[in-house]
Amino acid sequence: MKTTRRSFIQKTALLSGVFSLGFDWFDSKANSGIIEQMNPVLDANRFNAFLSIENTGKVILYSPNPEIGQGIKTAFPIVVAEELDVDWKQVEVRQANLDTQLFERQLTGGSGALKHSWERLRKAGATARQMLLQAAAQQWGVDASSCKTSKGFVIGPNKGQKLAYGALVDAASKLAVPTEVTYKSRADYQLIGSFVKGVDNYKVLTGKPQYGLDTQKSGMVVAQIVRPPAFGSTLVSFDAAEVKKMPGIIDVVSFKNKVAVVGKSTWEVMQARKKLVCSYSDTSNLESDSTHQKWFDEGMKTDKAKVERKDGDFHAAIAKAAKVIEATYECPFLSHTPMEPMNFFADVKPGSVLLAGPTQVPQSAQKAVATLLGVPENTVQVELTKMGGGFGRRLNNDYALEAAELSSIIKMPVKVMWTREDDMTGGIYRPAVRYHFKAGLNEKGEMIAYYLRGVGLNAGNSTRQDNFPVGAIDHVLIESFNYNSAITTGPWRAPITNFLASAEQSFLDEVAVAAGKDPIQMRLDWLQKVKTNPVGKITYEPDRFIEVIKQVAEKAKWGKKGANVHQGFSVYFSHLSYVAQVAEAKIVDGEAKVTHVTAVTDCGEVINRSGAENQVIGGIIDGYGHAMFSKLSFDKGVPQQKNFDTYKLIRGNEIPTVEAHFVNNGIAPTGLGEPALPPTGGAVANALFAANKKRLYRQPFAGPDNANL
Amino acid sequence: MESIELLINRKKVKVEVDSNTPLLWVLRDHLSLVGTKYGCGIAQCGACTVWIDGEPMRSCVLPVSAVGKSAVTTIEGLNEKAEHPVQVAWDELDVPQCGYCQAGQIMTAAALLKKNPKPSHDDIVAGMSENICRCGTYHRIHNAVKRASEIASASNSSKKK
Numbered sequence: 121m122k123t124t125r126r127s128f129i130q131k132t133a134l135l136s137g138v139f140s141l142g143f144d145w146f147d148s149k150a151n152s153g154i155i156e157q158m159n160p161v162l163d164a165n166r167f168n169a170f171l172s173i174e175n176t177g178k179v180i181l182y183s184p185n186p187e188i189g190q191g192i193k194t195a196f197p198i199v200v201a202e203e204l205d206v207d208w209k210q211v212e213v214r215q216a217n218l219d220t221q222l223f224e225r226q227l228t229g230g231s232g233a234l235k236h237s238w239e240r241l242r243k244a245g246a247t248a249r250q251m252l253l254q255a256a257a258q259q260w261g262v263d264a265s266s267c268k269t270s271k272g273f274v275i276g277p278n279k280g281q282k283l284a285y286g287a288l289v290d291a292a293s294k295l296a297v298p299t300e301v302t303y304k305s306r307a308d309y310q311l312i313g314s315f316v317k318g319v320d321n322y323k324v325l326t327g328k329p330q331y332g333l334d335t336q337k338s339g340m341v342v343a344q345i346v347r348p349p350a351f352g353s354t355l356v357s358f359d360a361a362e363v364k365k366m367p368g369i370i371d372v373v374s375f376k377n378k379v380a381v382v383g384k385s386t387w388e389v390m391q392a393r394k395k396l397v398c399s400y401s402d403t404s405n406l407e408s409d410s411t412h413q414k415w416f417d418e419g420m421k422t423d424k425a426k427v428e429r430k431d432g433d434f435h436a437a438i439a440k441a442a443k444v445i446e447a448t449y450e451c452p453f454l455s456h457t458p459m460e461p462m463n464f465f466a467d468v469k470p471g472s473v474l475l476a477g478p479t480q481v482p483q484s485a486q487k488a489v490a491t492l493l494g495v496p497e498n499t500v501q502v503e504l505t506k507m508g509g510g511f512g513r514r515l516n517n518d519y520a521l522e523a524a525e526l527s528s529i530i531k532m533p534v535k536v537m538w539t540r541e542d543d544m545t546g547g548i549y550r551p552a553v554r555y556h557f558k559a560g561l562n563e564k565g566e567m568i569a570y571y572l573r574g575v576g577l578n579a580g581n582s583t584r585q586d587n588f589p590v591g592a593i594d595h596v597l598i599e600s601f602n603y604n605s606a607i608t609t610g611p612w613r614a615p616i617t618n619f620l621a622s623a624e625q626s627f628l629d630e631v632a633v634a635a636g637k638d639p640i641q642m643r644l645d646w647l648q649k650v651k652t653n654p655v656g657k658i659t660y661e662p663d664r665f666i667e668v669i670k671q672v673a674e675k676a677k678w679g680k681k682g683a684n685v686h687q688g689f690s691v692y693f694s695h696l697s698y699v700a701q702v703a704e705a706k707i708v709d710g711e712a713k714v715t716h717v718t719a720v721t722d723c724g725e726v727i728n729r730s731g732a733e734n735q736v737i738g739g740i741i742d743g744y745g746h747a748m749f750s751k752l753s754f755d756k757g758v759p760q761q762k763n764f765d766t767y768k769l770i771r772g773n774e775i776p777t778v779e780a781h782f783v784n785n786g787i788a789p790t791g792l793g794e795p796a797l798p799p800t801g802g803a804v805a806n807a808l809f810a811a812n813k814k815r816l817y818r819q820p821f822a823g824p825d826n827a828n829l
Numbered sequence: 830m831e832s833i834e835l836l837i838n839r840k841k842v843k844v845e846v847d848s849n850t851p852l853l854w855v856l857r858d859h860l861s862l863v864g865t866k867y868g869c870g871i872a873q874c875g876a877c878t879v880w881i882d883g884e885p886m887r888s889c890v891l892p893v894s895a896v897g898k899s900a901v902t903t904i905e906g907l908n909e910k911a912e913h914p915v916q917v918a919w920d921e922l923d924v925p926q927c928g929y930c931q932a933g934q935i936m937t938a939a940a941l942l943k944k945n946p947k948p949s950h951d952d953i954v955a956g957m958s959e960n961i962c963r964c965g966t967y968h969r970i971h972n973a974v975k976r977a978s979e980i981a982s983a984s985n986s987s988k989k990k
Contacts, residue, residue, distance in 0.1 A: 188927060189925075189926035189927025189928065189929075189964050190926075191926070315923070317920060317921075317923040318923055318925055318926075318928075320925070320928060321911075321919070321920045321923065321925060322911055322920075323928075324925045324928035324931050324932075325904075325911045325916040325919055325920060325925075325931070325935065326864070326904065326905065326907075326908075326909060326910075326911050326916070327862070327863070327864015327865070327903065327904030327905045327932050328864065329861075329863045329864075331863075331866075331929060333863075333866075333867065334863040336861065336863075342858075367830070367847065385846075385850075385854065385858045385859070386854050386857070386858050387846075387847070387850045387851065387854040387858070388847070391847075457963060458927070458929075458963060459866070459868050459874070459876060459927065459929040459930050459961070459962075459963045460866070460868075460927075460929045461867070461868075506927075506928070507927060508866070508927050508928070508929025508930075509926075509927040509929060509963050509964060510927075511963075539870060540868065540869045540870055540871075541870075730923040731923075734923070734926050734964075734966070734969075737965065737968060738926055738964045738965035738966060739965075740965075741965030741967065742963075742964075742965050745965070763869050763870075763871055763873065764868075764869050764871070764873035764874050764961065765871060765873050769961050769963065770965070771958045771959075771961060771967075772954060772957050772958045772960070772962070772967040772970060772971065773954050773955065773958035774958075775965075775967050775968065777968070778968065
């Protein structure tokens with residue numbers, strides 16, 4: 121039977137000294153707050169997300185969500201500390217490990233954490249503040265409404281009445297939990313919206329161990345795994361005789377198409393694996409880039425595409441159009457390439473499994489490992505490490521499962537490390553997709569018909585059929601077709617929209633030119649129509665769209681920068697946030713070059729100004745870099761790029777300057793880890809077109825082949 | 830296997846390793862100095878940057894036998910209290926996102942400033958462009974190098990007074 125939180129707390133509520141307010145970050149029914157005494161020496165990680173205040177006044181906040189560089193470990197506690205009304209210097213933030221009894225949705229993905237937790241975080245802080253205030257009022261014999269709080273103190277109405285939270289812990293813990301609390305007004309915010317530095321900065325700056333690859337455990341061995349070089353090939357046999365003779369090698373074992381080389385140290389394993397001789401199955405049907413081109417061609421012609429959305433009658437409308445515009449866009453597979461390659465530690469023992477490492481979804485790691493090993497989930501413990509990036513790659517726990525399986529075979533604690541080559545050639549990529557757009561204009565240049573077909577390779581539905589400008593156009597047809605490829609894919613920062621937005625925003629720019637309209641005014645006209653006369657289901661708020669568009673036009677001085685600055689516009693809604701961008705290109709040494717990007721983001725309330733700027737600027741650099749330079753290609757199932765010498769990532773001497781502005785509207789916060797990336801490719805392509813009149817249809821834009829198909 | 834003596838962060842240490850082992854893995858696996866990161870293993874990303882006699886080097890391709898009597902400085906030896914001007918500036922501007930590449934960035938930046946205490950923007954961009962940051966923190970990196978140069982120069986002039 122599942123232990124309830126309350127019964128757990130009661131069992132452990134033995135000593136006083138810590139005032140602990142448990143609050144459920146994920147269950148709205150349980151967020152009224154529970155005050156209990158708890159033993160300060162107990163492992164507080166066992167609780168649901170909570171804040172605790174020690175007698176010394178120190179405030180400890182546990183952050184349950186995995187930190188991949190998105191800044192959640194700083195952002196969550198800011199909200200609690202704001203409503204609790206404490207000095208940020210009093211706060212210590214700790215990473216909570218996986219605990220499925222106490223947490224729900226303990227994951228990092230979909231830019232959803234703040235959206236999900238905002239109310240809960242505020243309530244947790246405000247509830248504790250109210251109880252501390254009540255405790256002080258009782259002590260002074262005054263009415264609570266005559267007291268106030270300030271930076272970790274309660275201040276009474278009479279002279280000299282001032283008590284630190286730490287001194288009120290014991291009294292506050294005996295009070296009933298209030299059912300209703302009041303929040304600070306926005307005007308009184310001191311932390312929310314300010315520039316707060318990352319809580320892990322000191323560890324990063326001094327090189328303290330914190331990432332998965334830094335894991336060291338007693339008796340631990342290290343391993344690397346040799347996987348089939350081609351997607352679609354299988355291991356037939358291997359000869360490890362020479363490997364086993366190499367120094368430092370402990371064992372060589374095979375499971376599921378893989379051969380693991382286990383040794384005492386990383387370098388010894390790296391050397392020894394080179395001696396492994398493997399033979400793989402027949403490789404006649406393996407996929408190459410040419411295979412994918414053929415599939416894209418076929419997929420564009422097939423009558424088996426799935427209709428994702430239909431408004432009006434597209435075919436009838438396009439037949440009557442005064443002008444028809446068509447274009448085809450394509451993107452390659454991409455590797456996620458977080459700087460820290462995949463790795464995981466596993467120690468499988470009879471009756472208990474310990475996992476430690478970088479994962480965006482620790483609970484699914486726990487479940488999958490339990491299923492794999494045939495053990496109860498509650499015997500699998502997962503320690504969360506800080507992650508050297510993720511970008512979606514660590515939503516797939518293949519590498520954690522490998523570590524667990526290997527440990528169960530060799531019966532040793534083992535850290536499996538992927539080299540960069542393993543990481544880049546080991547699969548789970550951004551899928552390659554081709555899009556075909558068609559627009560029909562009437563005599564007035566208004567778009568009356570809009571068509572999109574997406575053909576993806578392991579991409580599922582490669583469209584986002586309800587996205588703007590759908591809702592503003594009378595006749596719409598959106599279709600998708602998917603090929604099952606042997607090349608494995610997964611979510612990559614802003615899944616699907618990371619390229620779909622680029623293609624769509626480029627196409628709409630082409631439509632604007634063909635219609636003789638300003639690209640910004642064209643969108644504003646459509647949004648006006650959505651407000652007054654929407655077509656079909658609408659999933660976005662037109663007013664929020666309008667606001668980011670108007671603000672970016674103003675901030676970027678749209679159309680007012682002179683003849684030497686060529687601007688490109690783009691706007692996109694994803695993960696519940698709205699981002700408009702204007703990219704600028706200049707002709708430098710005869711070549712069009714992107715020099716600047718202005719972004720206006722509506723993600724509701726900005727929690728941490730520093731973190732928010734980082735996400736927007738980083739997202740734009742990520743979007744720009746991959747749009748310009750990166751590509752993973754295939755020959756007979758084998759990835760042709762294996763490391764950073766051939767797989768190009770953007771470097772510091774190739775970046776445009778970026779301005780990040782935020783709409784100040786006080787709406788409850790929405791996602792920010794992903795939404796700034798999708799609009800960038802389109803803004804950049806449109807600016808480059810404005811500069812050199814060449815449209816870019818294939819990513820990477822800086823590649824040799826980017827013409828329309 | 831050889832017994833090799835090294836001078837790391839002003840301390841003498843002895844390790845028993847194959848002499849071809851890259852310094853990176855000696856640091857990480859044998860000396861538990863894991864602040865220096867593995868990113869590519871082919872000297873392309875700069876995450877493994879350390880100093881050899883004050884010069885920034887890619888430890889992932891540097892055989893430990895080639896270090897000899899040279900002084901090795903890693904991120905752990907730069908300033909344990911994070912008081913080096915580069916660390917101070919990195920914190921002040923809140924440079925890190927995931928943080929994984931930052932040890933290499935910081936060691937590169939600190940070496941750059943030793944050679945060129947008042948770098949121009951172009952000097953900074955050129956000097957830092959060999960280090961990859963996948964999170965795209967490049968703007969703050971550039972601004973932080975500039976800021977570190979100001980901090981160092983202010984502290985030098987106050988010392989002179």
